Amino acid sequence: MQELIRRRRRAGFVGRREELRMFRENFELPPDDDRHRFLFHVHGPAGVGKTSLVRELAQLARDRGALVAHIDEGAASIPEAVAELSAQFAQQGRGVKRLERALATYRQRSHEAVAAAVREPDPDAPSTGSAVAARAGVVGLGMVPVVGALAGVVDADRLARGADRLRSRFRTQEDARLVLEPERVLTPVLLDELAEAADTAPWLALFFDTYERTAPFLDRWLHDMMTTDRYGELPANVVLVTAGQRPLDPTRWEGAADFAADLPLRPFTDAEARVLLAAKGVTDEPVVTEVLRLSGRLPVLVSTLAESGPADPGDVGDPSATAVERFLKGEQDPARRAAALACALPRRLDEEVVRAATGEGGEGGESPAELYAWLRAMPFVGTDRGGAARYHSVVRAPMLRLRRSSAPERWSAGHTGLAELYGRRRGALEEEDRRGPGHPWTRPAWRAVRVEELYHRLCARPRAALPAVLRDGVDACRVDTAVAREWARAVADAADDTDAGHLRSWSDDCRAALADEVSGPLRVLELLLARGGLDDAGRAAAHNAHGLRLFLLGRLREALGDHERAIALAPADPWGHHDLAVTYRALGEYESALRHLAEAADLAPDAAWVARQRGETYRRMGRPEEALPWLDRAHGLDPEDPLTLGSLGQSKFVLGRPQEALADLDRAIALWPDYVWALTRRARVRHQLGDGPGALADLDRAQSLAPDMPGIRGERGDVLRAAGRHEEAVAEYESALDLDPAYAWAGGSRALSLEALGRLDEAVASLEEALRVDPGYAWAREQRERILGDSEREIP
Template sequence: MNTQDKPKSLQDIVKQRQQSNFVGREDQVNRFRQNLALSLEDNRRCFLFNVCGQGGVGKTTLLRQFRKIADEAKMISAYIDEVEKTIPEVMARLAQELEQQGYKLTQFSDRYKVYCQKCQELETDPEAPQGFSAFVGKTMVKTGVRLARRVPVGGAVFDIVDEDALATQAGEWASYIAKKITNKDEVHLVKEPEEVLTPLFLQDISKIADKTPVVLFFDSSERTGEFLDNWLREIFENQHGKVSANILIIIAGRQELDKNDWASYEGLIVRLPLEPFTEEEAQQYLIRKGILDNHIIEVILKVSGNLPLLIEMLADAHPNHPNQVIEPSSSAVKSFLRWIDDPKRRQVVLDAAIPRCLNRDVIAKLRTEEEADELFTWLKETSFVNEHSKGWVYHDVVRTQMLCHKRLSSPQSWADIHSKLAEYYDSLRNDLQLEENNKQRDPNWQSHTLNVLYHKLCQSPQKNLLVALNEFLTALKNQPIFAQQYAAVMFQAGKDGDSAEVQYWGKQLANGLKAYEEKRYEDAMYNRALVYLALKQPAKARTCLIPAIKLATEHYKKDTKDWRNAFNLALYCLAAQYTQQADHLYHYALSKGASSESIAKAIQDINDFLTVFPDHLQATSIQQLLQSCLTKSCNLQPILQKTHKSQQQPANQFPLS
């Protein structure tokens, strides 16, 4: 193993340390260095480092330090974060970084190029069957070509899919692929990109690793873990071919890798949970940044909670005058803003937190063309604004505090900026001048649309929510992958704008899509039915609730003692206005000893329902009943004996009309 190049003189050492703001984490750094020094055959050698900890605790900073150490040791490294959304994109990004260092993954890159080309050709071909473009890419085979197998034709599950003549479509898609791609290898590539591309990627990178150690960094796993975690375990399990032992993997995220999922490889993993700085580490960092006043240091430690990101942000303001010190009870953002002398900078750092992504043009919209260059340059130099593949972004922890401060301190300015940005992205979208049939599949149009959605929901959630729900249904019909992004942005807008209803819908829509992927079709249809009910489209809600109730009934009959089955069926009946059936199911489950855990989940489901339909009388009554039984273990027999004459509903009639 190559050792680090040593500085030639004391002056070199002093300069090197002055240029580095990295402090603390000595145990983690030493553990990393020690591992690099071990031979591949040493039983103490580990092949995966897992860095975890809360947002702002310094995970990305530690990864940068690890990468710096690896580079100094003459190792080859590549890094990705949450930008990439599919396994092929992840491999392509890593391959691009390695190629920039002179190490090309030839087999993979050539085949990935063909993959992208064929997907583009299929997606944009005017002869493509209706709805085909929705299934091009990472999930085409899973949700398209295999759809006939996942949704049995003529069966109950088929009935829940909101597509006419789905079986005919699946046949058309298969015929279309066979017609357009005559090469069997290319057909396989388009249908199963991970299966085809991963072995090529591993073969190429292993050839490099056989000569030079390779380190692969995977940051923000809390956002990528859903698809990345399983792929990495497949690599360890040798499902895609042999891998060089000279490859080290570093994964960072807010949660540690699941110990059950990774149990077979625990002996190969180093787990590095990070905590906020110790007081000594925090003081050391501030002194290195030139902050020497003890009173100011005390305030910074107090308002930051010793969280490295907030300490760094406050240090960026260079507070060195006693008059700048404010009450320790103040938030980190308030302290930071007070310590910025330039009023233009003070204003832009707050306003620039509002866009989801920054560039110079966005700053010009927030301020003026004349000020844009200087202010954007200054923002890029701050510790909490990081370069992203699509621009620059605030760190989540800082952005959350900035948004909260802005929304509460200047609600009118908050709304005005969101309105201005919504108009800006709408103009960018219109400037594309795309035909109606091509809009949904164009990545630039999608990006601008998501920004318009975000800013409109933040500006006026109640005014724009129903429009957003309608647009989601359109996306779901044409581009399910885009619909996933749409739901995620709705959730983000609800969270950032402090709108419980918008946040609920974002979560609910995402859960519905996930339920469908996991073959929990009754959950998926219930979620879609709620959208139609909110849009006052009861007929369409009925087409979703009928099969949801049918499937839930089948599950309930199979195991009447699984209380989740009973409560799910009760919830669907409640949504369908089957009041008698819903009441009976809730009371039956409670009287037969439903577990506290299942009751708590039922309460959560009812609370979610009431978030959208707060005036629903039966849901309110059921919520009170469930809560009472959970907290007081009430006697249900008198309740069960009550009649509900006002709620009688024939079981063979569907009440939505």
């Protein structure tokens, strides 16, 4: 079916013969020919046919045997773009296993970095190298961007990066670079995979559509990948195509004429437009002349005006008709015409949106399902990569202007009704996931409906809605850059569609700030705090969010100042004290942390999170007997919180109550089956209780969720060693050390299995390597001396 659809689209493609010729002939020139071009940049205004041309160029590349990948605005960062390239090559039968492993490691290391940023080393773990990152502190409350982690998969391309404090928590320098500068680690792997693919395919063609949206983070990367040695060598038989509304940045791409072709798209020529009209059965010269005049030969408008099959110039429209009337002139049903105008208001369409936009239909009107089906067949309605229907912007823009200028009350009422629809959808998601971990802004499904709700509220009442929308911006910036961009895009679209100057000022400045992948959210929060527009509660939330961004960047002392300002603005809000407590705890200042948690308890005496944080703080201080009463209280207030049960189980295990610990960990995992930290802790409890198979089953599950976490493999080694399965144990320890060469505890434990196998020289070498990594590892030194002493006594 897909192939048949592609053929029909190609058969209906009109014009752009010169652009197609240039691209086709480029494949006939070897890369070392000075006439060969490595980059084609397609650009032009909305509606000029960029996406249609890109689709045609991609098919032309396939016809030449090229491996083809296509990236658009669905990728919000460089790692997401790399992941999309990986997935598309895999779909074409070109596996990129090393790149897939690198991406999996990136996600896992990013998760560990987030967890490490909000907790100290676990004092009851065998070593920091084997500790499994806990979901605790602000992570458990959804205050950092780890909803993916809470589901078992972290997309930490969305992690604020670049800090000395975070660097100190990574096991290796490579791990630090992978999380803090993912493009520096992932891109060389991508280039290696492209090089292998280039040996098996004559050409590789990479397409980057909607470049006006993705250029802020892709443009420098593509330029550096093509023109510098920063990431390695890009195969010579790679051809890149970028397509956006604007020309390439002349500063960055100065001198690119030697290797790049500029393809500016303009409206159809008279001949091209006539070919398209003839293909749609419009051949009468007066009708053709009128369509050409009214459309300006813009491809999407030529197609739209021709679609209704006008029989005479009057069917096309008179010179005084509005653009909207021209688009719909061929549709005589007034209900459909009204529906088309009403359904221009939403940014995307589905049957329920059509119902909200049009109402349940008047007398003789079609049902929302029938109207939706009719709209989907209109030439100005397309489908985005997510499958949602949407109007082409060239057609939607004048429809919006007409509705806003001619019927302002209907404009406001229509957007209000759509905002209420998305508000109901949001409420349903909140009810469905009301006990789910993580802040709502970290959940893609919730976020998708929330940004639509905000967009429609801004369109309905631009000034009245702005303060609440800015408050949502605080929460979006608290998560990460990509989420903040989704929020900022809703503001920008509302600014375009309402032509409100105050919205335009906000959207321009926020989107400029968010071009900075690392500190973008921080800069937007500073704009929100500097300009006003937030009440005291909102400013307090902004200071707390700003403090969290500083926290994740390792600037903990600066973060303290933000949280103190938040408390001064909103003394009755316990979250400022919570954030101060978590920051003090990360600094090792436990008494200060406990003092602020006591303040939070005064403000929120029945909040389970306060009691849990107090218990967790005592547990990390190595005082589990003092942790238990607080954790018990937290559990009583919220019996279904898996984080509290996990902490309870670990505290009881340390206090020598393994059966009770097992029961708590069982309940935590039943509530949250992907709770990796609890799975590894339960494995340890089961191991001590003599249930080796149960322990291995837990570790198998944990490893499937976190395949590159060395601590899990180290724990497996211990269980296997206790069962006398020393060869397997050695293999697990060595796997752990492959993942983390600085994992001294695994080296020490490996020595015991090597000794049991009679491989004494290797055992001593393993202990010496562990001591080299950690000179203070007293146990390893004792074992080394013992083995050497035993060996000397055995010499005749």
